Amino acid sequence: MISLFDALLRPLLQTLDAEDAHALTIRMLKYAPLPRARDDDKRLATRAFALNFPNPIGMAAGFDKNAEVPDALLRLGFGFVEVGTVTPKPQHGNPRPRIFRLRTDAGVINRLGFNSQGADAVLRRLAARADAGGIVGINVGANRDAPDRVADYVALMERFAPVASYVTVNVSSPNTPGLRDLQHAAALDDLLARVIDARERIARRAGPTPVLLKIAPDVSLAELDDMVGVARARRVDGMIVGNTTLARPASLTDTAIAEEAGGLSGRPLYPLATRMLAETYVRVEGVFPLIGTGGIDSGATALGKFGAGASLIQLYSALAFRGLGLVAEIKAALSAALDRHRLDSLSDLVGTDAAAITAEPWPV
Numbered sequence: 001m002i003s004l005f006d007a008l009l010r011p012l013l014q015t016l017d018a019e020d021a022h023a024l025t026i027r028m029l030k031y032a033p034l035p036r037a038r039d040d041d042k043r044l045a046t047r048a049f050a051l052n053f054p055n056p057i058g059m060a061a062g063f064d065k066n067a068e069v070p071d072a073l074l075r076l077g078f079g080f081v082e083v084g085t086v087t088p089k090p091q092h093g094n095p096r097p098r099i100f101r102l103r104t105d106a107g108v109i110n111r112l113g114f115n116s117q118g119a120d121a122v123l124r125r126l127a128a129r130a131d132a133g134g135i136v137g138i139n140v141g142a143n144r145d146a147p148d149r150v151a152d153y154v155a156l157m158e159r160f161a162p163v164a165s166y167v168t169v170n171v172s173s174p175n176t177p178g179l180r181d182l183q184h185a186a187a188l189d190d191l192l193a194r195v196i197d198a199r200e201r202i203a204r205r206a207g208p209t210p211v212l213l214k215i216a217p218d219v220s221l222a223e224l225d226d227m228v229g230v231a232r233a234r235r236v237d238g239m240i241v242g243n244t245t246l247a248r249p250a251s252l253t254d255t256a257i258a259e260e261a262g263g264l265s266g267r268p269l270y271p272l273a274t275r276m277l278a279e280t281y282v283r284v285e286g287v288f289p290l291i292g293t294g295g296i297d298s299g300a301t302a303l304g305k306f307g308a309g310a311s312l313i314q315l316y317s318a319l320a321f322r323g324l325g326l327v328a329e330i331k332a333a334l335s336a337a338l339d340r341h342r343l344d345s346l347s348d349l350v351g352t353d354a355a356a357i358t359a360e361p362w363p364v
């Protein structure tokens with residue numbers, strides 16, 4: 001049923017401007033009667049951040065920025081959905097066009113710049129579905145013109161903790177000038193201290209909301225040392241590795257589009273994102289779990305993330321090229337890997353390749 005949906009829809013979506021195609025997909029998910037995905041293989045169930053995920057495959061932030069369709073995505077088989085990035089006040093983001101497909105590379109470049117309907121609208125939707133079950137996290141960011149960006153994160157933490165399964169602190173979007181400066185050790189330490197403090201302040205009302213940190217793949221290993229050190233010292237519950245890259249890998253063939261400004265995602269991001277995941281895993285030393293994101297477009301690339309150190313994975317760009325059937329394909333590949341290794345749980349696969357990956361030549 002889901003593959004029929006894909007077969008009918010994808011040729012049409014491919015003819016549209018990328019942002020129009022995305023808007024149409026959201027409308028379809030909102031209004032079309034959707035098939036329910038098959039029950040999950042019980043062995044794919046994953047516990048992380050004190051949450052029970054029915055399967056480890058998440059929709060990455062940026063697809064459902066305004067929390068319009070989290071339940072549709074859960075119904076279609078995602079184990080969790082990260083909505084956002086949401087900013088406190090509504091903002092339009094950058095001028096269009098601002099999403100570009102690299103067709104021959106199966107990549108995407110975007111410079112949306114946190115277009116968001118703002119916290120009020122998103123909060124209303126999440127509050128309305130709060131009793132529906134399923135894991136729905138929220139990814140938070142600062143308004144472009146915020147006088148005090150840290151205050152934006154604190155305010156969003158306070159507002160969303162009661163209705164979100166977890167909160168992701170996004171300091172890694174490349175499209176809000178200066179945002180990535182919050183990744184530097186002193187600024188990150190201050191930010192996380194204040195966000196975690198806000199979490200503790202409202203814990204009695206909101207419960208123990210996990211706080212995750214989403215980082216860019218474009219940091220040096222010395223910077224990564226610092227960031228992991230701060231994340232561990234401030235006791236975040238996990239990290240997401242990672243966001244889109246400003247790099248343009250040598251493998252790109254769609255060279256004209258590659259010159260567009262913005263963050264690159266999809267297949268060409270996989271080697272760098274997976275290397276950074278492994279580098280993060282060896283530094284975290286099992287203190288908290290990681291979500292591996294970037295370039296997953298098949299069962300094999302999904303499995304590669306677990307080997308590099310992910311306990312959970314998220315994807316976005318490949319859905320534009322492969323359709324929603326990809327989720328079931330990845331689940332089947334994960335189950336087959338468990339059969340092959342005679343394992344009952346994916347946790348035994350996590351990080352088994354991390355040390356070897358960190359010894360490889362740096363991906364270019």
Ligand SMILES: Cc1cc2nc3c(=O)[nH]c(=O)nc-3n(C[C@H](O)[C@H](O)[C@H](O)COP(=O)(O)O)c2cc1C
Pocket residue numbers: 060061062063065084085099108110112114139170173214242243244265266267269293294295296314315316317318
């Ligand atoms: C069009 C688009 C919009 C995105 N918006 C966000 C966002 O608002 N917040 C965020 O943390 N990441 C955002 N991302 C990054 C994704 O969450 C993900 O980290 C990245 O695309 C790598 O995964 P992928 O290769 O599977 O797409 C966006 C990505 C794309 C392609």
